[in-house]
Amino acid sequence: MVTKDANSTLAESLGKIVGSENVLLTSEARTQYASDQWWYAIAAAAAGEAISKPDVAVSPTTPEQVAQIIKLANNLHVPVTPWGGGSGVQGAANADKGGIILDLKKLNRVRAIDKRSLTCVVEAGKICKEFEAELNADGLSFTHYPASTEWATIGGSISARGSGVLSTKYGKIEDHILSLEFVTPTGELVTTPSVPRHAAGPELTQLLVGAEGTLGIVTAATVKLHNLPNQRTFVVAAFPTLKDGVEAGRIIMTSGLKPAVMRLYDAEAAAHSLARAVGSDLQLTTLVMMFDGEYSELVNHEAKIATEICQDYHASILSEDIGAVWWDKRYVFYYPPYAPELPSIWGTVDVVADFEHIEAVYEETTKAIRAACPAEFNLSLNTHFSHWYEWGSMIYARMKVPTGPADLTEAKELHDAIFRAGVEAAMKAGAVMNDHHGVGIRLAPFMPAQYGAGMDSLKRIKQALDPNNILCPGKLSL
């Protein structure tokens, strides 16, 4: 952290780079960037104890300005925390060590669209929803649909290794990226090789994906596009047991079928969350699938085969209208009145594992989360398997404590105990500790256990690239 006078000097120097209208002084910066969407960051800010304490915030409009800001920060040894939409749920974007918040939202141009290759160069601060709307107007799609699409930026999605509701067919964000433009922690502007499938050495592009701002500032990305589909077909199936649903999902994913959406809600999530959103009475484990594409015969044929696979696993096939309503309402789960607000405690343990381990991960994680919360707090837990791969799936265990302890420290202890239990049980059962929300402050303590001896390699990469430890110091446990 820098002193008050130093803050003014820093703001003046930043103003010379970006114009004073693009610099916020301490009190405004601390108001505007008081928290991301991590429950504890929100609760602490509401209690007047914000963990995000920027000394100044700056909004560059060009990559060259980003490079100059990072050089300045190096000269002054001031920490820099990049900020996209501030929609992260792990605490990553909070300036917990003070210094500069680097808000990238003014870096928001679509620089070029190549309709022949179906690629696009988009700047990092572009909001996902705005990007998608612009592409849709031209018959195109980015196909990255996070539930936070109204806030999340392209750069934030890349940096937190995000995923959207269509990931099962179109991939996680890392699958959408061909190349990146980024500013190194010492202020050089770099562009990575133009395509990701090459044998020209290691994949530098992917080093930045999921780095949460610790290894560089993403300023633009060359991304894949798709044509908007002509056909969307829904399949909704109810299974007598979770095991049947998981097994049907495994067969679908290992058969070469490509559902764009595949969400398996356990019985609690189906009855309490999905049923409410789609307006149907659902009591059993429920699978919502959507197939899409250019050729309706192909799409409908895929849906038919997937239906038969579900029936092989004892499913009752429900009205496809439920799927269509789900599609229309796919984001409502994450906003009031569905989404929790203070004084609740909430959060998601989202972990990923292969099919060999996935059921044990589900059993152990949900059991540990429930056991970690004293009965008096009435924890609710809704779990779904929402991003599927050819080799496994992610598990999204969404917990809520309606009213936690009034004291912030006690509330945090309860939150941490529930998370620790869930994450440790998941990892012990064979999962990787996160699928698409990133690490942030919340999961940083688990990094050494996740990486083992590999943690030393990560730290050495960080030290080599960022000798002054300017970018997000302490984040990712680096």
Ligand SMILES: Cc1cc2nc3c(=O)[nH]c(=O)nc-3n(C[C@H](O)[C@H](O)[C@H](O)COP(=O)(O)OP(=O)(O)OC[C@H]3O[C@@H](n4cnc5c(N)ncnc54)[C@H](O)[C@@H]3O)c2cc1C
């Ligand atoms: C209601 C809700 C629903 C959500 N649903 C989803 C979902 O469906 N899928 C999903 O993946 N996530 C989801 N999230 C989590 C969140 O939206 C994602 O993590 C998202 O990718 C964060 O993007 P952002 O632009 O808001 O990044 P921020 O929160 O601003 O930042 C995230 C991290 O990236 C760093 N960063 C930001 N921009 C850059 C950059 N240009 N260069 C380098 N580092 C950078 C920040 O320092 C921070 O470490 C949800 C969150 C909420 C609140």
